[in-house]
Amino acid sequence: MTSSASSEFRAGMLDMAPFVAAALPMGLLFGTLAAAKGLSPLEAALMSATVFGGAAQFVAIDLWRDPAPWGLATLAAFIVNIRHVLMGTSLARHMGRFRPAWRPPAMFVMVDETWAFAERRALKGPLTPAYYWGMGTVMWMQWVAGTTVGALLGQSLGDPAALGFDFAFTAMFICILTGFWRGPRTGAVLAASAAAAAVTKLTVPGAWYVMAGAAAGMAVAVAMAGDDPDAEARR
Amino acid sequence: MTLDPATLVAIAGMALVTYLNRVSGLFLVRFVRLEGRTKAALDALPPAILMAVIAPMVLTEGPAETAASAITLAAALRLPLLAAVVVGVVSVVALRHVIG
Numbered sequence: 001m002t003s004s005a006s007s008e009f010r011a012g013m014l015d016m017a018p019f020v021a022a023a024l025p026m027g028l029l030f031g032t033l034a035a036a037k038g039l040s041p042l043e044a045a046l047m048s049a050t051v052f053g054g055a056a057q058f059v060a061i062d063l064w065r066d067p068a069p070w071g072l073a074t075l076a077a078f079i080v081n082i083r084h085v086l087m088g089t090s091l092a093r094h095m096g097r098f099r100p101a102w103r104p105p106a107m108f109v110m111v112d113e114t115w116a117f118a119e120r121r122a123l124k125g126p127l128t129p130a131y132y133w134g135m136g137t138v139m140w141m142q143w144v145a146g147t148t149v150g151a152l153l154g155q156s157l158g159d160p161a162a163l164g165f166d167f168a169f170t171a172m173f174i175c176i177l178t179g180f181w182r183g184p185r186t187g188a189v190l191a192a193s194a195a196a197a198a199v200t201k202l203t204v205p206g207a208w209y210v211m212a213g214a215a216a217g218m219a220v221a222v223a224m225a226g227d228d229p230d231a232e233a234r235r
Numbered sequence: 236m237t238l239d240p241a242t243l244v245a246i247a248g249m250a251l252v253t254y255l256n257r258v259s260g261l262f263l264v265r266f267v268r269l270e271g272r273t274k275a276a277l278d279a280l281p282p283a284i285l286m287a288v289i290a291p292m293v294l295t296e297g298p299a300e301t302a303a304s305a306i307t308l309a310a311a312l313r314l315p316l317l318a319a320v321v322v323g324v325v326s327v328v329a330l331r332h333v334i335g
Contacts, residue, residue: 171319
């Protein structure tokens with residue numbers, strides 16, 4: 001690894017530090033809940049290592065029973081994580097510096113946090129593989145470690161909400177959002193997304209609100225793009 | 236340390252669909268022409284998703300979370316990222332204590 005690559009890797013790791021502080025208690029909590037539902041520490045750690053998706057795992061554990069409801073758990077994971085289709089399409093545009101063979105493995109560590117910071121990085125300059133893998137490595141390791149410790153302790157560690165950890169993720173996304181501001185048009189996109197997501201969250205069970213917000217925001221952006229000649233592309 | 240077969244199948248199913256969701260963008264992006272309205276839609280995608288993910292916490296969770304979100308935004312425009320996050324977390328704890 002060249003010196004610039006190792007400094008990029010370190011930059012990626014450091015950028016995830018605040019997320020680790022917020023996500024580690026979540027991993028502990030997930031391990032605890034999984035143990036309470038009868039999963040062994042090995043099973044809980046295996047789920048975190050291979051699924052690597054907090055929201056989907058919490059939903060699955062919530063509906064877990066014995067024997068394991070594999071169809072329901074798979075469907076839940078699909079619905080909760082379907083936002084990754086759109087996120088991956090956007091991230092793929094910034095993977096020019098990644099070797100083609102390394103792009104599919106890189107997508108494995110695309111979680112909300114690494115995706116958001118990769119997009120943020122791409123606003124300022126090219127996204128390097130070293131920076132991206134620095135983020136992915138840290139997030140994967142802390143999630144698996146937190147799950148394992150939580151499952152081994154096997155007792156309630158208290159509610160992360162009491163310490164405000166549940167809000168850290170929201171606060172981080174608000175900060176990242178400010179970097180995407182390009183004027184009133186951005187405001188219109190955000191307003192449409194927020195309104196559609198909030199209404200959907202209140203009326204439709206599950207995680208569809210993310211897709212509803214994304215669709216509304218994109219629709220507004222397309223409408224404002226106006227009538228240009230090559231506008232037949234999609235929809 | 237036990238590994239239950241049904242649990243293994245469930246974990247494998249969850250892992251598979253999650254990865255398929257994540258990797259599909261690599262192939263979808265080939266069919267997207269990066270101009271005109273398609274470009275406008277894709278450029279709007281990151282902020283639209285960021286907003287949608289946090290919209291329930293910002294708008295529907297309660298007055299404490301909504302107020303803390305506004306405070307976080309104000310801090311984000313003035314402070315470095317990490318400091319703004321700390322301001323947000325501290326304010327939500329305080330506001331939940333005061334207005335629930």
